[in-house]
Amino acid sequence: MSTSTKAIKAKTPKTKSTKKAINVTTKKLFPYSGSKHKYRAQLQNVVSKLNVKKVSTYIEPFAGSLGSFFHIIEMIEADKIILNDINRKMTNIYQQIQDNPKQVAHAYSKLEDMFQSFLPDGYKTTVPKDKRHLMIDARDFYHSVRDYINDADFTANHAAAMVFVLNHNFNGLYNESKKGRFNGSFNWNAKRINYADMSTLIQQIHEILTTKNVEIYTMDVFELLHQFNDPDTFIYLDPPYIDNTIKYVADGFDLSLHNQMKLVQMTNKYNYVMYSNHHHEAFASFFGDYVNFYRTNKISKNSKKPAEIMAYKINKLSEAVNNADFQQAKVPSAQFTHPMLDSLMDTEQKPANKSIPKSINPSDFTA
Numbered sequence: 001m002s003t004s005t006k007a008i009k010a011k012t013p014k015t016k017s018t019k020k021a022i023n024v025t026t027k028k029l030f031p032y033s034g035s036k037h038k039y040r041a042q043l044q045n046v047v048s049k050l051n052v053k054k055v056s057t058y059i060e061p062f063a064g065s066l067g068s069f070f071h072i073i074e075m076i077e078a079d080k081i082i083l084n085d086i087n088r089k090m091t092n093i094y095q096q097i098q099d100n101p102k103q104v105a106h107a108y109s110k111l112e113d114m115f116q117s118f119l120p121d122g123y124k125t126t127v128p129k130d131k132r133h134l135m136i137d138a139r140d141f142y143h144s145v146r147d148y149i150n151d152a153d154f155t156a157n158h159a160a161a162m163v164f165v166l167n168h169n170f171n172g173l174y175n176e177s178k179k180g181r182f183n184g185s186f187n188w189n190a191k192r193i194n195y196a197d198m199s200t201l202i203q204q205i206h207e208i209l210t211t212k213n214v215e216i217y218t219m220d221v222f223e224l225l226h227q228f229n230d231p232d233t234f235i236y237l238d239p240p241y242i243d244n245t246i247k248y249v250a251d252g253f254d255l256s257l258h259n260q261m262k263l264v265q266m267t268n269k270y271n272y273v274m275y276s277n278h279h280h281e282a283f284a285s286f287f288g289d290y291v292n293f294y295r296t297n298k299i300s301k302n303s304k305k306p307a308e309i310m311a312y313k314i315n316k317l318s319e320a321v322n323n324a325d326f327q328q329a330k331v332p333s334a335q336f337t338h339p340m341l342d343s344l345m346d347t348e349q350k351p352a353n354k355s356i357p358k359s360i361n362p363s364d365f366t367a
Contacts, residue, residue, distance in 0.1 A: 022197050024070045024204050030163055031172030036238065036276070037067030042293050046310050047075045049289065050272050056232040057082065059270075061221040062239050064090065066205070073212065076234055084217040084224050087174070089149060089162055089182065091218045094209060096159035098216065101206035105199040107160035115141055115168070116192055123190035132188055142168050142186045150181045167193060225266050231317035234272040237263065241278045241308075257282060271315050279307040287311035 028037050036043060058078035060069055063085045073081070085091050096104050118141055120127070120134035127135050142165070149161045166172060169184035177183050208214070217224060221239070242257055260277065264286055267273040277283055284290055290311035 022200055024066075024201060024208070025074065027197070027201060028065065028067065029198070029201050029205065030065065030166035032065035032067070032166060033171060033173045034238075034240070035065045035067040035172070036071070037065065039293065039295075040071045042291065042310060043068055043071045044075055046274055046291060046312050047072055050234075050274070050312055050314060052076060052234060052272050054078070055234045055272065056080065056230050057228060057234070059224075059228060059233060059235040060084065061224055061235070061237060063094075064238070066094065068236060068238055070208070072236060073208070078234065079213065081212055081214045082217065082224075082228060083214060084219055084221070086218065086220060088154060088218045089158075090174075091216050092154040093159045093162050094205070095154075095216050096156045097202055097205050098209040098214065100156040101202050103156035104159050104163070105202045107157045108163050108198060108202075109195045111145060111160060111164040112193055112195060112198075115164070119190045119192070125191060126187070126189050135188055135190065138190075139186045139188070146182060146184070163198075221263060222266070229269060231269060231271050231315070233270040234274075235267055235270045236274040236276075237267065238276045239263065242280065243278060261286070267313075268315055269317065271317055273313045273315065275309075275311045275313075277309055279309040283309050283311055287313045289313065 025040060028035070053075075054077045056078070057080045058073070058076060059082040061082075061084045063069060063083040066083070069083065083091075083094065093104075115138060118135075118137040120131075123131070123134075132139075145161050146165050146169075149158060149165060152158050152161070165182070165184065166174070168187055168189065170187045173184055174182065175184055209216075219227075239260065242260060257280065261282055264273075264275055264283070267275075273287075275283065275287065279292055290309050292307045292309055294307060
């Protein structure tokens, strides 16, 4: 239950909408490490090589920030779309935008408004180290919201808090401790994010998720694939890469080459397969067809640009296969039952366990 506290009156920032129309394919809702959002050309080039326009099912088991999804669905029509991620903090964002877009946008604007009231005048980007004492209140507020997403229930408020934290953490890095708590550090950036643009993006994502028969899951990838056996399926696998040192989720996907190969072998039951990772001859050999591309490596301290592989394969199947033909990984399920909340913002939210600075608590961000 929320405790009654005195709310701080925030300054009203200048947030005029940009003149250029924004779109989910050109502007991200938040930065996210490993996202393919800016690789639209590479993704669509590979999709075109599969020569497919319509399928019964599209599956993305590692949906992440949906950066790839928005580009791929421009080229493919699917009767049903399955978006999955093992991280419930992420899937809750999309579930709530699908069900409660106005509540998410409203709660986000409240958080952003309060944050901007703590920003120092005269700075619009990263604040120099010798001036960071001017950002202490903003940093403490960020930590408050970070604590909130680690402790609160999965509601529209939680989704808004996640969008806020991902917009203000360092390099869009999502990282969890061994206890499963998000611990991404503050980015010390004084950029004022435009409310109107964010609201527009949330509404656009809502329309996509509600008009394209999208189902959202939070499951282990192997158990997810054992549920869907229609050969007329397009699947895009973009797992955490091998040799990656970032722990996206405390009990997440095993990054070993053995586990990656076990996963791609399961895709033999689908007609159209795409796969991304660091380039490895095992992946190149399995798929046969692939393209390589390079990007700035923000995750590793190594300044080299490792080659990434975007592999693809067509399996000409007419009938569903038996799952017994594929080895099932013994990984516990973490299935997420989709909540349908009629008036979420009118209900009391579970507060974070840790204290909120400046006499702020989650109830300050509700309608």
